[in-house]
Amino acid sequence: MSNFFAKFITFFSIFTKNTVKSKKNKINKNELLEIGKYLFFEYFEEYKEFIDDYDKDARQFVLKNKIILSKYDNLNLEKLSFIELIYIFGNSKNKLLVTDWRGEENEYEIENFLEEQLEREIEWKQANEVRAKIKQDKQKEGEFATSLLKAIDKDLETQNKKLLFIELYSDSFVYTVIDHNSHQALTNKFPTHFHGSERLKF
Numbered sequence: 001m002s003n004f005f006a007k008f009i010t011f012f013s014i015f016t017k018n019t020v021k022s023k024k025n026k027i028n029k030n031e032l033l034e035i036g037k038y039l040f041f042e043y044f045e046e047y048k049e050f051i052d053d054y055d056k057d058a059r060q061f062v063l064k065n066k067i068i069l070s071k072y073d074n075l076n077l078e079k080l081s082f083i084e085l086i087y088i089f090g091n092s093k094n095k096l097l098v099t100d101w102r103g104e105e106n107e108y109e110i111e112n113f114l115e116e117q118l119e120r121e122i123e124w125k126q127a128n129e130v131r132a133k134i135k136q137d138k139q140k141e142g143e144f145a146t147s148l149l150k151a152i153d154k155d156l157e158t159q160n161k162k163l164l165f166i167e168l169y170s171d172s173f174v175y176t177v178i179d180h181n182s183h184q185a186l187t188n189k190f191p192t193h194f195h196g197s198e199r200l201k202f
Helices: 003-016 019-024 027-040 041-057 057-065 066-072 082-092 109-118 125-133 143-159 180-191
Strands: 095-101 160-164 172-179
Touching: 027 041, 027 082, 027 172, 027 180, 041 057, 041 082, 057 066, 066 082, 082 160, 095 143, 109 143, 109 172, 109 180, 125 143, 143 160, 143 172, 160 180, 172 180
Parallel strands: none
Antiparallel strands: 095 172, 160 172
């Protein structure tokens, strides 16, 4: 399967399985901006403009951001949910990673992404133990990715960081890394939309 096709399947899976649930758990605009302060503090002004533009005129928003939105042509871009806006913006800034439930597309891509985000090398003791214990092709469906992400989260404790997962009701894990206080604030106030590795299941 080509990388392009694999990515298309991932995006399609993410956004076609959350329609009903997202209607029941809406985030208002003020909450959306609050979330942005935690997730995209270094890009907050740009994020705020992104959200304001969509809120004012979705059609003009689509025209203005046609390059960013070009990969999401399977969506009704003028009727995006707020959680989808968070995902699209975060993905455009390489602040989020998507891992298929079956495992990584490229070995060590998760650790590489996290070290890039934190701008430091990390000793991946727990993660390396998972990789050494059972090879990915011998894992039960979903078990490798889940076990690896839980182990990586333990390794991040040494950095006072945690994995934060965005709930898009898909077969993929969508996540980033943030500090403990931000993690607690988001998961406590928006538990439907954000959670930690403890909620991951095989």
